[in-house]
Amino acid sequence: MTNPPNNAAAGRASAAGPVITCQQLTKRFGDFVAVNGISFEVAAGEIFGFLGANGAGKTTAMRMLCGLLGPTEGAATVAGCDVFREPERIKQHIGYMSQKFSLYEDLTVRENIRFYGGVYGLKTAAIREKTTALLQRLGLAAERDTLVGSLPLGWKQKLAFSVALLHEPAVIFLDEPTGGVDPITRRQFWDLIYEAAARGVTIFITTHYMDEAEYCDRVSIMVDGRIDALDTPAGLKRQFGVASMDEVFLHLARGAKNVE
Amino acid sequence: MRTVWFLLEKEVRQLRRNRSLLGLLLVAPIMQLVLLSFAANYEIKNLNLAVVDQDHSPAARRLLNQFQYTPYFRLVQTRPTSRAAEQDLLDGRADLVLVIPPQFERDLVRGGRARVQLLVNALDNVKAGLASSYASSIVQAYQGEGRPATVAATVSEVRGLEVVPAYWYNPLLNYKTFMVPGILVEIISLIVMMVATLNIVREKEIGTIEQLNVTPIRKWQFILGKLLPFWVAGLYQFTIGLLLARFLFHVPMVGSVPLLYGIMAVFLAVPLGLGLLISSVSQTQQQALFVSFFFLIIFILLCGLFTPTEYMPAWARAIDRLNPLLYIIDIARRILLKGSTLRDVLTPVLTLLGMAVVVNTLAVWRYRKTSG
């Protein structure tokens, strides 16, 4: 678990040290151990893939890092803030996009941007400026007064991602952000991810799609609440002696107990 | 405060797009107020009377006429026997049966005295009490002549000891004066509390709450942003309701209306805060609805509008001390009808203020951005 980030990520990373650190982070619900002593570090600007079968504990782990769920034990920091003591301070420095859809369907594109910008404390002028830039970049300028509910899913996802970056967070957490869309749309979404990473934003992403796993700088695979493997995609394939991430995943997931 | 503004803006925009909710919030209360206020009348008139006339004499007919001259009774059946008339009581067709026995006239002429029987449907205790006392007065006042008379006039003639009632603050016993402000407050509480109840838990079910929970928004900002739009809606309803009360129902407004407004503003924070509290501890809208219904129906039924609260068992009165409607209805009545000043109603106002602070503090405290 002390594998250094691969070269590409290292090139993008700042010298400031890891943005996310986790030591023996654990979450229990009664007798059930959802997350069992996981430890890892994520460097600034890195794209960190967080894989695992449904029920393996990845969403729980992510919710702890976002300050949505109190951990049971261990230690973790996000953007220099302690997950136990400062969950509210973390929230100033992160963006979050969940699998449950996070924009208000009964607000228009522009109203959603304005709302989240306002909640994060952006100045009115900044909101206006960023709205224009964002709409331009996504090619949504014509749809700015359309209700979000009537946009196609792929557009909603791109919009949600961009909104989550509005306040320029150090880290963005993406919980299965590309569920239910076609490969081309997914590819476009990943272009946005790369752009953000190039600006130095750390990306923490959970996914089911193994082709997406290949896009990550490093990938961790959770099984039954533990991290069973953590390396670059190439390193993992080498380690298990297989040709694709699919096979790596199947190899590890076969031993799992808690699969939905 | 700027964050609260953005929250407000969002809530208002969502509300504006939700036509059916908007209708329920802005139009339904007014319709209900008008409809229900005309119906909420305890005055008892038009009691159904059945008659068993076994005498068939002019004297019996004259007694019967006395009943028909009053607004309290309307003759619905004439039956040959008491047994047949009892069936009318059973079926609910008659509230009261007047049985005039055979030889009624003969007894009256020869002995100067006669007797009739009143069979009263006592299922409804108030109605039964009034029916028998109205009927007894009419019968006692009857001297055998066929002279029309009102109950009040005949009663005073007979009595050596006259009871003169004086109804202060509402001398004509106009039920609307009493009911309209109460029903208005009930409807407003019902709606704002329901809307508040369903609000947070709805965001929970849809999933947007999580997105808010990862923002640096403060808990009090969140609650305040949720509370304010419905608070304004409540005051809007109150304004329309007061206008209707004044100009449609002619409710007197002796005291200071601005004072009542101010107190209403404090009061509204109680059902709203309670609704938000319920909403943030509920897992589903269904749960939230039932819990909120539980509180609301107790508030509404035990607020003193429909039945007096003074004569409830001590334990029920103790529970009712926590009923915010009990206080606001009392306050509204005192300000509007008696012209009470802030000094007069200070205790209940402070009680409401205390409740508002407590439930809203609880709502802020119980709202969890980070779950266990």
Add this chain to the structure above:
Amino acid sequence: MKSFLMFVRKEFYHIFRDPRTLLILFGMPVALVTLFGFALTNEIKNADVAVLDFDKGQHAQQVQHRLFSSGYFGLRDYATSYPDVAAAFRQGHVKLAVVFPVGFSRDLDHLGHAQVQLVADASDQNTAVSLVNYATAIIKTYEQEHTKRPAGAGPRVEAVARLYFNPGLKAAYTFVPGTMALILLLVSAMLTSITIAREKETGTMEVLLVSPMRQLPIIIGKILPYFLLSFINGLIILALGVWVLDIPQRGSLALLLAETLLYILVALTLGVLISTRAASQQTAMLTSMLSLLLPTLILSGFLFPLESMPLPLQTVSRIIPARYYIVILKGIMIKGLGLRELWRETAVLAGMAGGLLLLALGSLKNRLA
């Protein structure tokens, strides 16, 4: 048939997987019926009264003694002037003042005629009217027993009253059946009003509608589990009425249960109708609360006499299901009536159930079209 059974089973899963809702569902009616059964009353007990005695004579004393030994009234304070009375009203401790004018006793003895004034705080009108009625009755009894009248001046015709069904004039006989009808209707209707709206919101309704199942089985499948739950609720409520709140059960138990089932069916279909029309759970719930709670309270004859209402509202009250169930409850339980006397109310409820079902089916079809 098999798919229908699966569907019903799914509904049961929804209900029983959520113990918190289940607790609310069964605990709440018990708490409410018990609370209201004891707390809702119009019987007056120990009402605080002020006395303003300008007479201080023997009759004034005796009238007061009568009032305060009746159990209905208690002496709160002696006022010395009308402003005192006004002050007491303003503070709200006292709702009735008995005023004996100067020379009250003397007039009654010598002239055979005197006045006593009952001043009531009519801003609380119900209480005011009750207090005046009770006090008047007590004073009247005193008069009949203690005043001298010239011979032959008494009433020539005497009325002998016989009270049927409720000789003790218990308030519970009116309030308990009303409470039972109200709670049963609301809880049942709210249950179904949510269920379809929720499926619509989560998108599962679409799945059901495109399945080969017809609308009627969908609606029946939706209603059936709640029918069972509500019937259990109905049994609990009836049992509370009889064993805790002392309402007699004079008629046929089988008929009582059958009528309760019919009433529950009306409530459930009403909920289904609301939810097929509403766009979201939120509007479904608000609509059912708004359209059922206060109208049932006020227009069912539970609290306010129907025959005093303006004619248009009497007509409106005919569409309130609780109106009929209250008559049926009182009829069977207190009067011991059978179907022969209650067929009209029963027919109306049956008609409502059928009509509501058709309307709900219609709305579902519209959604498909």
